[in-house]
Amino acid sequence: MTFELKILGSASATPVLSRHPTAQVLTVGAHNYLIDCGEGTQWQMLEHRVRPHHLRAIFISHLHGDHYFGLFGLLGTMHLQGRTQALTIIGPPGLDEVLTTQARVSNMQLGFTMAFTPVDTEAHAVVYEDEQLTVSSLPMRHRIPCAGYLFAEKPRRANLLKDRLPAGLLPQQLARLAQGEDLEASDEQPGLRHADVAGPAPTPRRYAFFSDTLYTPALADLIRGADLLYHEATFLEELRERAAQTHHSTARQAAQLAQAADVKHLLLGHFSSRYKNLGPLLDEAHAVFPTAELATEGLTVTL
């Protein structure tokens, strides 16, 4: 089953022509989940062929504009495109009030319902669940309430191994095995244990999204061993004090957190507009976490 992250925006708040504000799409199986939605995200979705129709839920980290000002336009476009399927939106309290106020002054009635889940940004708690994913909040430390999110795949059933299956099984027996059941012995056949004909169960995959945050080493415990971590890296270490003042992190700090959490991959993003060349940010991270990558527009990571 697909488990893939696509980066739509790598910028921080001050706009620059070559970058876009924060937005990412996580594709799990046949479903897309949008993570943050800065201004212009719907054009980035057009550019990178992510269809709004296929969005199942939207996760907003916090209410600074570069993380959610694209949401209103995207909702309007879904409406114009005839969406009727309900949409789940998860974000800090207050987001629903903004959406409601906008809809009222525009006299806009969306053709679909929005189910809004307010997030307690101080807690690490489950905020969303469906048949394939459990998503929990990660308490970021920013100037306003801010949540990161941990996307954890639910355990998947092991695939059957063809070369271990006896000949002559009926389709309904195969279906039961595929669902993890054992076959009891009958007059015609001996019993068959699922465990004997299936491979090992795939390890569930986990993606941790660290939105805007002060470097907070204690968070490493919440994502230990995750397959992928995106961590904001607004500044270079030489601006460490400015990072602390504005509740942001440096590239080195992002790498330190990745190392402490023992994650498999690290992506850096949310780059300050002062860095025309992102090489020094990557170099700084590489000194601590040698496989770190820049989360630039269009980058796709398949787990």
Next chain:
Amino acid sequence: MTFELKILGSASATPVLSRHPTAQVLTVGAHNYLIDCGEGTQWQMLEHRVRPHHLRAIFISHLHGDHYFGLFGLLGTMHLQGRTQALTIIGPPGLDEVLTTQARVSNMQLGFTMAFTPVDTEAHAVVYEDEQLTVSSLPMRHRIPCAGYLFAEKPRRANLLKDRLPAGLLPQQLARLAQGEDLEASDEQPGLRHADVAGPAPTPRRYAFFSDTLYTPALADLIRGADLLYHEATFLEELRERAAQTHHSTARQAAQLAQAADVKHLLLGHFSSRYKNLGPLLDEAHAVFPTAELATEGLTVTL
């Protein structure tokens, strides 16, 4: 004195990659005025080198997202860039409530004050005035309250003609003449009338912005003889019924209004995303108003 319109966006509500939603900048003398502010306008301003700092007032026609969803981000950027000068915003009632709600949930205190003027979208009335411009509302007919705007330059003083000025005038006498005053006769000099040494006063220029509207011929009277008319032209005449249903206009109707109002120039915009090629819209307008132009991104018209 400069009187120049620059187009930043030509699209209607459904996003397409090659166009941007409605936004225009009118430059009069040293000041910029922004007209509508669809999502992504601040990147269009970067692209076309319009500095947010130099905006004196922002006029919003109506509260459909493709005309104002870029406003929040632009205000945030002005704040980040250190703006302290007050900003005037003119638009339909409700816009202030959205701005206030957004600022509250984001815990954002802008470094400058916003003076909001609600527009009566049913009236033709002065909504803004400064030393160089008088702006009045034009009652559009759309699905929600919507105003067009007429930007009328204030009368300018005639320039003095060097070859008519007698020799030996004192600097303070020249200054008085330049301000339109007459010089009285004295023992040393005969009197001098301003009218005798000045050229003709320049004709004040006028720009009419017709945002989303049903074709409304009666509006021609309000802008008769204007130097420039921008009129939405969402559809071709073959979709005239759809235009009426959605309270929009066709290219032919835009041209008919320009002809009836006897304006000097016509720009067409707000094109439906269904038209990949805009040629047929221009052809249709040309049959009625032969000098019509397409208001595409980057077009600059100097009056």
